[in-house]
Amino acid sequence: MAKRVLMCPPTFFDVREVKNPYMRQAIDPVLAQHQWENLKHTLEDSGVAVETIAPIKDLEDMVFAANQMFVGYSDRIGKFIVPSEMRYLIRQREVPFYVDWFRNHGYSIVALDLKGECLEGHGDLIWHPDRSRIWAGYGFRSTLGGVTKFSAAMKELGFPVTPLHLVDDHCYHLDTCFSPLSNDAVLIYAGAFAPEALEAIRAGWKRVHEITRDEAVGFMGNGIVANGRYITPRSTPNLERILGQEGLSPIKVDTSEFEKSGGSAFCMKSFIE
Numbered sequence: 694m695a696k697r698v699l700m701c702p703p704t705f706f707d708v709r710e711v712k713n714p715y716m717r718q719a720i721d722p723v724l725a726q727h728q729w730e731n732l733k734h735t736l737e738d739s740g741v742a743v744e745t746i747a748p749i750k751d752l753e754d755m756v757f758a759a760n761q762m763f764v765g766y767s768d769r770i771g772k773f774i775v776p777s778e779m780r781y782l783i784r785q786r787e788v789p790f791y792v793d794w795f796r797n798h799g800y801s802i803v804a805l806d807l808k809g810e811c812l813e814g815h816g817d818l819i820w821h822p823d824r825s826r827i828w829a830g831y832g833f834r835s836t837l838g839g840v841t842k843f844s845a846a847m848k849e850l851g852f853p854v855t856p857l858h859l860v861d862d863h864c865y866h867l868d869t870c871f872s873p874l875s876n877d878a879v880l881i882y883a884g885a886f887a888p889e890a891l892e893a894i895r896a897g898w899k900r901v902h903e904i905t906r907d908e909a910v911g912f913m914g915n916g917i918v919a920n921g922r923y924i925t926p927r928s929t930p931n932l933e934r935i936l937g938q939e940g941l942s943p944i945k946v947d948t949s950e951f952e953k954s955g956g957s958a959f960c961m962k963s964f965i966e
């Protein structure tokens with residue numbers, strides 16, 4: 694699925710303001726740099742090209758390159774982004790740097806009037822692998838109002854958006870509990886979703902594979918699918934069984950320092966192709 698991603702080096706990465714339940718311990722910056730480079734090399738070894746954006750001092754979460762925008766392609770307007778409206782002020786400051794990067798790389802900017810609402814990019818907005826539709830989490834970071842405004846804009850481009858109400862604060866972003874494995878199969882932690890969200894997921898995928906809450910909190914639902922591999926911070930017999938059924942093999946990358954900020958592999962990149 695992934696051919697090209699955008700990442701941001703963790704030069705200024707830190708845990709300061711507590712934005713989610715994982716953020717309690719200090720990070721080791723040297724280890725974080727090492728782990729980030731290892732993830733980058735693992736992606737490259739899996740045939741994924743990695744582009745980078747320059748990190749900015751004091752923007753301690755800028756390394757989580759999945760959140761500042763939604764990246765899309767439409768026959769009508771070509772490649773585009775929808776800039777995020779981040780819930781936390783410090784993270785709101787990351788957005789213009791990402792917008793500049795995409796503008797300089799030929800993307801058009803679909804700006805929504807999101808005042809008073811939040812929309813956190815690919816933390817909560819995930820393409821169906823065939824890019825026919827978009828799955829949209831809300832409840833902790835993105836708001837229903839933000840997702841509703843996003844849906845209206847995407848409808849004009851021909852992309853249906855399915856809102857999914859998130860109910861477990863350890864799964865505060867959709868990408869912590871929902872991982873498409875192929876056009877037909879998705880990996881989820883079911884306890885993270887309200888009943889109507891689960892129904893929508895079951896109606897939209899041929900195979901819905903479930904991981905446990907412990908697996909989700911261990912970021913095993915935050916993996917990256919790349920050329921037959923599933924890049925994950927750890928694995929269990931259950932995860933390996935699921936991946937085996939879908940013809941994927943697990944590749945482990947240690948992301949301990951980023952997990953102390955509430956993120957792992959999927960959060961640390963945006964798919965740009």
Ligand code: ARG
Pocket residue numbers: 712713754757759760784815816817866868869954955956957959960
């Ligand atoms: N500390 C960051 C935050 O709370 C982590 C973001 C993780 N990103 C993600 N896509 N889940 O905003």
